[in-house]
Amino acid sequence: MEKIDRKILRLLADDGRMSYTDLGKATGLSTSAVHQRVKRLEERGLITGYGASIDHAQAGRPLTAFISITPFDPAAPDDYPDRLADVEEIESCWSVAGDESYILKVRVATPADLEALLARVRTMANVSTRTTIVLSTAYENRPIG
Amino acid sequence: MEKIDRKILRLLADDGRMSYTDLGKATGLSTSAVHQRVKRLEERGLITGYGASIDHAQAGRPLTAFISITPFDPAAPDDYPDRLADVEEIESCWSVAGDESYILKVRVATPADLEALLARVRTMANVSTRTTIVLSTAYENRPIG
DNA sequence: CTTGAAAACGTACGGAA
């Protein structure tokens, strides 16, 4: 991939609403040229979508936590993401190599909600859990060069 | 906060480029009414920004990892986020309550890059590290209702 | 919240380097 495309990705990661006009000025291309490049980046799947960043604390979910899960039954099928997909408190789900099998990132309103969520996760997925509470977020989802 | 604002947040989290026209149709408001609401949500800091989601694997950083860090000196000042802010491989930095003090989420191209990054983090911050490699991302930064 | 009007933007297409 090319230098200008990288720059476009960086700019759009930083401000997904930047106009093609401004993208053009920033890259030294015409509006239509950047437009074509962005469309191509979308088609090739390099840009997977656009989203707004929400202040979840202000939006009613001030408590963030990581839940690491370990299956009770080592022979159990690895379909945790599917089984947990409907749990809206779960923001992210990674399969990992390490002490545990999966890591979930969750957002809830109160400790009581976290407790209830943990109970749900444990019974839905038949796993043991280890929870790490987030005290503060220094930065999150920074655009990466 | 109100039901319609919640809906707007959800829609924009899902598609940060949705037009005010479409937001209006989805919420039953006029274009300018949603426009005003969105601007107010931005001013109040509920919407902190807009971004494009990048396929980092395709963009040259296929390897994601979590690095948990523990200070060697328990009396050391808690300025790790600042000290590490210039390290572009670090996408997120959380202060946590648990076995460790901070969790970093990083993206690199190769295991060798991860090795070099770990060395940098250890010396820059005078910490010990525990690394968890991400095998696959089931979902990440899902919009939360 | 609505209307309304001007400016800016997205988008498609033909042609040039």
Place this chain on the structure above:
DNA sequence: TTCCGTACGTTTTCAAG
């Protein structure tokens, strides 16, 4: 190919009611 200019419809934006 990739890029540029033009042209048209749509969207954004900002008053004022």
